[in-house]
Amino acid sequence: MTTRTETPPTTTAERRSWLREHSELGVCVLLLALGVLVLTDALxxxxDIAQRGPVGPKTVPIVVGIGLLVIAALLAVDVLRGGHGQAETGEDIDLSEPADWRTVALLAGVFLGSAVLIEPLGFPAAGALLFWGAAYALGSRRIDRDPLIAAVLSLLTYVVFNNLLGVPLPGGPLMGAL
Structure with a gap:
């Protein structure tokens, strides 16, 4: 059994080529940093609450942090042994087309606008604007039905979270009047 050993790159061009061939190591570094952050935060x-049983509030973050570190190490070993991820082969995505930054900007603006308006207007109104704005940004131009669907979706979400799940959401002036 023979093992393949690579000589370390010496010139700048060789280093760039080696880094380009092993670019997945960047993901390993990201996973490593995230794992360290999660573990540090968990530890x-x-x-303040008394633990009832073997599983406490630190257990899940510790398991997730250790999992991230293990995955980072396994991926790094795979990449250094010559493994590569498969190229994206989306069936309905034309990878030669540029990104649609207008849609991204519209969605970001709608999201930030609803985050700013949720406190003064309440979740039902801000959520309706969020749903309607997202539908518009993604290409829907049905102004006869989109606002109605957005309002119903927002009210249903508010009722489910506020009344059924017990997660208080700001009702705003409209819900205070009801």
Whole structure:
């Protein structure tokens, strides 16, 4: 059994070529940093409640942090042994087309606008604007039905979270009047 050993790159061009061939190592670094962050946060968490049983509030973040570190290490080993991810082969995506930055900007604006308006207007109104704005940004131009669907979706979401799940959402002036 023979093992393949690579000589370290010496020139700048060789280093660039090596980095280009092993670009997945950037994902490994990201996963490593995220794992360290999650573990550090979990281990320094100040928990005031008494733990009832073997699983406490630190357990899941510690498991997730360790999992991220293990995945980062396994991916790094795979990449250094010559493994590569498969290229994107989207069936309905033309990768030669440029990104649609107008849609991205519209969606970001709608999202930020609803985040700003949720406190003064309440979730039902801000959510309706969010749903309607997202539908518009993604290409729907049905102004006869989109606002109605957005309002119903927003009210249903508000009722489910506020009344059924017990997650309080700001009702705003419209819900205060009801």
């Amino acid at each position: 320094t968490m100040d928990v």
